[in-house]
Amino acid sequence: MTRFAPILVAALLLSAPAFGQSQPGAPPAGAPEIQAPVPEVGAGRGGQPGGQVPDSTIVGDTPTGTQPSPAAEAVTDPQPRQPSFVPPTPAPFSDRGQLSAEEMELQAALRGERIGGRITIPDRQAATLIQPEGRDWRDFHNRTLTWVGGVAVLGMLAILVLFFLVKGRMTVAAGPAGRTIQRFNLFERVAHWMTASSFIVLALSGLNLTFGRFLLLPIIGPEAFTAVSLWGKIAHNYLAFPFTLGIVLMFLVWVRDNIPDRLDLAWFKAGGGFIGKGHPDAKRFNAGQKLVFWITVLGGTVVAISGYVLIFPFAVTDMSGQQLAHTVHGLLSVLMIAVMLGHIYIGSLGMKGAFDAMGSGQVDLNWAKEHHSLWVEEELEKARTTVAGPAGARPLGAD
């Protein structure tokens, strides 16, 4: 036994600082006898720089501080063993002056931080112990997104219904001319419909994730709803690619006709061809169409980028990045859905003759003259020069 005594003393010394700091001399009642020497050693080291381990009587005599022997009390001054170094009062309910679990969680929640550290499994995400910000994301998903999405989509639908009831279907004032003019060529229409068809599936499967469990789940039951949602998820993942390609193509073919200019201000002042009376002059695209174009291109780009962040989880960002990507993706998407509802309405039910532009590509000449007067003039001018040929040219065989 005596052989191990130095080792025991060494062990006590080693463990002393840890216990000493948390135990400035008053362990609670009922602490086992074995703990008694430890605070004493700590106190000795803290208080007497050159001191050795105090002699055994003192160690044994003041074991817990709760039952000091009257004799010892009388001889020494009131706080004989108090170390000169008094550690700062530790936060309640902790040791080693460290913050308690509750305190850390509260602070992390307030600062929007995560509690994390090191982990041995090869998964970076797993090193996060607690991320209270998940609560904010939950709040966004369950409250903000539901409200914004609901108000935007239903609000837009309500506006459109109201508009249709009040104004009815817009017709061509001069009546159909019977002759047509090409508005969009095949390539443009393919680009448009590729984007549009994928957008519709993306929008429906996306709305399903937010609203489906309130609207669809009670009707079709959990199994069918899971099947729908699962296929929706797969479709959503895959159709992201044609959607993105469509956005790029539409941008390339239409950007030069969509640069804002002075005519657009006049168009907005006149209330467009839709709200106001008469039809302000417009080139190939009027200001309203330009707005839809830029919302689609810019909004679509951001939605696509945030979508790719979500599709490859944690490839480029961490948890807060993923949550932010979802927030941006969700909010922008529901707003774009609302805008596109308006776009769909004008292009189909709301205006006679408008659908042909994207349908056959050929629009009625009178419709074109009303809505895109300057563009028609340009086109006709181009046609005339083509027919007439370059200046000085004469028809073949004329001489």
Added chain:
Amino acid sequence: MARMKFLCDSDRCIECNACVTACKNEHEVPWGINRRRVVTINDGRPGERSISMACMHCTDAPCAAVCPVSCFYTTADAIVLHDKDLCIGCGYCFYACPFGAPQYPRVGNFGGRGKMDKCTYCAGGPQQDNTIVEYTQYGANRIAEGKLPLCAEMCSTKALLAGDGEMIATIYRERVQQRGYGAGAWGWHTAYRETVAI
């Protein structure tokens, strides 16, 4: 009925990772999935401590709140479970979970997630108790056998406690009073909106 909880006494956890191993073994958890893990905070610095973490089976569970297909349910013992036949692997529960509990097998295209897997508190799933089907999908159902989660049962330092919230809180409280310190119950404030008052 009991209100089942986990409590990790970080002043006792020695980061042996036996709970992680026991969990993986007991439930035949596939590669890349860790229902339980041990995180060491302040590694190599004063105040270093290790905490074993899995699903905390929260009150008002965030995963259940955000699930688009409502595949979560809570048992009579307040254990939060989910139905893998309904899960679509969207990953929302992972964004909402404060403890990083949901895990996803990597399947299919892109970062394609398979059906979510998480700690079941050794309580299986919605399938018939202790059947092959249940075992394959969710792992062992020790609760149905009257046993507590294996991770806590075999913890060598008894750092990880599982059982009725009141009972394990009492055990922890006695420990803290005995030794005079304790970092507190990790995750309890976030999961249950309460802590173990000493």
